[in-house]
Amino acid sequence: MQEDDILDLVGDAVIVFAGSGEIRLWNASAARLYGLTADQAIGRNLHDLLSGHHLFGIAALMEILAAKGRWEGEMRRTAADGRVITVELVWTLRPSGEIVEVGRDLAELSQLEQDTRAAAHRYRNIFQAMAASFWELDFSAVRRMIGGLLASGITDLRTYFEEHPEWIDAALKSTRVVDVNDATLRLFGASSRDDLLDRDIAFAWPMESRGLYAEALMAAVERRDKLASETVLTALDGRRIEALFTVCWPTEHQARGNVLVGVIDVTERVAAQAQLEQTRADFAHASRVATLGELTASIAHEVNQPLTAIAIGGETALRWLSRPAPDLGEVRDLASRIVADAQRAADIISRIRDMARNRAPVHAPLSVAGVMDEAMAFMAGELRYRNIMMHLDLDAGLPQVLCDRIQIQQVIANLVINASQAMTEAATVRPKVWITGATSGSLVTIAVSDNGPGLPDSGAERLFQGFVSTKRGGLGIGLSICRSIVEAHGGSITARNRPDGGACFEFTLRAGAAA
Amino acid sequence: MNDRPVIHIVDDDVSLQRVLESLFRSVGLACRSFADVQEFLEGHDADQPGCLILDVRLPGVNGLDFQSQMERHGVSLPVIMMTGYGDIPISVRAMKAGAVDFLAKPFRDQDMLDAVAVAIRRDREVRAANDENAHAQSLFATLTPRERQVMEHVIAGRLNKQIAGDLGLSEITIKIHRGSMMRKMGVRTLPDLVRLGETLKVLQPASASR
Numbered sequence: 001m002q003e004d005d006i007l008d009l010v011g012d013a014v015i016v017f018a019g020s021g022e023i024r025l026w027n028a029s030a031a032r033l034y035g036l037t038a039d040q041a042i043g044r045n046l047h048d049l050l051s052g053h054h055l056f057g058i059a060a061l062m063e064i065l066a067a068k069g070r071w072e073g074e075m076r077r078t079a080a081d082g083r084v085i086t087v088e089l090v091w092t093l094r095p096s097g098e099i100v101e102v103g104r105d106l107a108e109l110s111q112l113e114q115d116t117r118a119a120a121h122r123y124r125n126i127f128q129a130m131a132a133s134f135w136e137l138d139f140s141a142v143r144r145m146i147g148g149l150l151a152s153g154i155t156d157l158r159t160y161f162e163e164h165p166e167w168i169d170a171a172l173k174s175t176r177v178v179d180v181n182d183a184t185l186r187l188f189g190a191s192s193r194d195d196l197l198d199r200d201i202a203f204a205w206p207m208e209s210r211g212l213y214a215e216a217l218m219a220a221v222e223r224r225d226k227l228a229s230e231t232v233l234t235a236l237d238g239r240r241i242e243a244l245f246t247v248c249w250p251t252e253h254q255a256r257g258n259v260l261v262g263v264i265d266v267t268e269r270v271a272a273q274a275q276l277e278q279t280r281a282d283f284a285h286a287s288r289v290a291t292l293g294e295l296t297a298s299i300a301h302e303v304n305q306p307l308t309a310i311a312i313g314g315e316t317a318l319r320w321l322s323r324p325a326p327d328l329g330e331v332r333d334l335a336s337r338i339v340a341d342a343q344r345a346a347d348i349i350s351r352i353r354d355m356a357r358n359r360a361p362v363h364a365p366l367s368v369a370g371v372m373d374e375a376m377a378f379m380a381g382e383l384r385y386r387n388i389m390m391h392l393d394l395d396a397g398l399p400q401v402l403c404d405r406i407q408i409q410q411v412i413a414n415l416v417i418n419a420s421q422a423m424t425e426a427a428t429v430r431p432k433v434w435i436t437g438a439t440s441g442s443l444v445t446i447a448v449s450d451n452g453p454g455l456p457d458s459g460a461e462r463l464f465q466g467f468v469s470t471k472r473g474g475l476g477i478g479l480s481i482c483r484s485i486v487e488a489h490g491g492s493i494t495a496r497n498r499p500d501g502g503a504c505f506e507f508t509l510r511a512g513a514a515a
Numbered sequence: 516m517n518d519r520p521v522i523h524i525v526d527d528d529v530s531l532q533r534v535l536e537s538l539f540r541s542v543g544l545a546c547r548s549f550a551d552v553q554e555f556l557e558g559h560d561a562d563q564p565g566c567l568i569l570d571v572r573l574p575g576v577n578g579l580d581f582q583s584q585m586e587r588h589g590v591s592l593p594v595i596m597m598t599g600y601g602d603i604p605i606s607v608r609a610m611k612a613g614a615v616d617f618l619a620k621p622f623r624d625q626d627m628l629d630a631v632a633v634a635i636r637r638d639r640e641v642r643a644a645n646d647e648n649a650h651a652q653s654l655f656a657t658l659t660p661r662e663r664q665v666m667e668h669v670i671a672g673r674l675n676k677q678i679a680g681d682l683g684l685s686e687i688t689i690k691i692h693r694g695s696m697m698r699k700m701g702v703r704t705l706p707d708l709v710r711l712g713e714t715l716k717v718l719q720p721a722s723a724s725r
Binding site: 301309320333 | 527528530531533534535537538540541542572574575577599620621622623624625627
């Protein structure tokens with residue numbers, strides 16, 4: 001047959017065999033390699049004839065072939081003269097069910113070529129076999145775009161990227177997919193490689209994550225060899241993927257301008273973390289509501305003050321107006337006082353609503369003085385109600401702290417309420433509570449002190465355990481919530497008796513301008 | 516001494532102070548505001564008639580404690596208590612301790628004006644009684660010891676002859692002392708003297724304790 005003649009010209013050993021292993025075609029190179037003529041080979045079982053050996057077994061290779069239509073790898077075979085040779089094979093499944101084998105004797109390759117092939121093979125194996133999603137991307141167009149920017153005189157690329165989201169979008173649209181592995185198909189919801197190959201990657205990058213793409217570009221420009229960060233990517237079906245994103249520039253790919261990207265799905269871990277955060281926030285919220293319950297009397301008292309002033313002010317204004325000669329000066333004063341008192345009442349309500357609301361904690365850099373002033377305003381009514389003096393003494397120049405405003409104010413409120421209740425119960429003479437703030441290294445220490453009866457004998461550590469209360473009707477969750485909140489902020493909380501009487505609770509917060 | 520009553524407001528809420536001041540001005544009443552008890556004690560004029568509006572919850576000494584210490588501080592003004600939410604049991608104590616009225620915040624302007632009217636009237640009555648007593652005391656102070664003895668006996672209903680016997684004096688001497696005593700006390704008839712004597716007697720324990 002003419003076809004057979006052509007195949008005899010090929011340097012590689014070409015064999016066609018059936019699924020059963022029966023040899024159908026055997027070219028001249030195969031005859032040379034294995035020491036058997038076509039006549040001797042055709043009709044025989046390939047695997048028996050050459051004692052083919054592979055670590056996984058022939059049956060496993062046939063399964064891979066059936067699933068993917070292609071297998072490539074190395075195999076040990078025995079030639080007719082008894083020589084054991086290692087051949088590099090590529091199997092391709094034809095629609096007829098026959099398999100085309102193209103093989104080479106590895107011994108015939110130069111050592112360098114063998115090493116290169118082994119490395120490439122290992123790379124392919126890792127690329128394909130890892131559970132992580134891998135992408136090989138063609139980055140050359142983006143490199144040219146960056147080169148263009150630099151050539152046009154732009155030196156601060158980072159700022160340029162921040163200010164030109166449309167450029168980032170164009171770069172994403174110019175980054176093309178060269179190859180992906182199976183894990184990528186699963187993670188990104190592709191039904192086949194064709195869904196992803198040779199397309200751009202803009203779809204996978206939601207706006208919120210594009211900063212990281214820009215950062216990856218910076219890493220490339222600055223010749224960092226890799227970058228890893230958590231981010232959010234988008235699947236083909238629009239699903240959000242919480243991902244650990246890594247990118248590296250393998251030296252062997254540099255010439256081609258290709259980069260290797262790995263994506264590990266951390267959606268579940270992130271979800272579990274979020275669930276934990278939510279539970280913690282829920283507990284903190286429950287504790288806040290309980291705190292508000294304890295403050296009902298003083299809150300009602302506090303709201304009553306402006307309400308009374310508003311009511312009397314309004315009635316008095318009407319009196320002035322109904323005079324034969326209305327005194328508009330008095331009416332004006334009263335009206336502005338009414339407005340101020342309405343605002344005062346609204347502020348109280350707003351502080352209470354902040355405390356009562358259940359919301360996810362927001363960690364932001366805040367001034368200690370600002371947070372403490374608000375906490376004091378919140379507690380002022382209660383302390384006035386109980387006739388307790390309170391003052392705030394913060395060191396000058398405290399750094400900002402990274403915290404959730406409401407939760408930290410909750411901690412303060414809890415500690416202050418505990419102090420004031422203990423002092424009321426013990427009928428402390430001239431009761432007072434004071435809050436100090438000091439900085440040491442990267443920590444800010446906030447202390448809430450009182451001159452009350454001090455800590456119970458059961459010990460300071462026991463105080464922070466849940467459901468331990470020294471108060472009548474106390475749930476005993478306040479301090480354990482305080483500890484949970486402080487620890488979630490990366491700090492710690494301790495309690496001790498002051499040498500000259502009274503208790504002191506101290507907690508730390510991390511200084512920091514931004515995350 | 517100024518006879519125009521002054522309303523003393525003791526409340527640490529400046530806003531409430533101002534609107535109450537305006538309210539009292541609108542009905543022509545004078546008033547003064549104080550942030551706490553100490554400020555009131557230092558700043559008020561004890562001789563000024565009027566009344567005292569106290570908030571139950573005050574910084575430092577609270578209204579209720581102050582009410583029980585007022586006499587010690589020489590303050591006799593009638594008290595109107597203002598109370599907030601949850602202070603009703605305390606208000607009852609305030610009433611028992613002699614407050615004219617208690618007003619739960621928020622209250623109506625008319626309720627406050629009514630309470631103030633009652634308080635000022637009560638203050639005026641007490642001051643009038645005190646004035647009458649003071650007048651009687653000053654007259655009584657001009658009597659000689661003998662004249663005082665005679666006065667006691669006369670009020671007790673004794674006749675001149677009986678008094679002379681009791682004191683071992685002549686009836687004519689008693690008559691002279693009696694005439695002098697009646698003149699000094701500014702009375703003409705026996706009933707007038709008895710009434711004056713009653714005023715003195717009724718108020719004597721209070722003046723003795725001073």
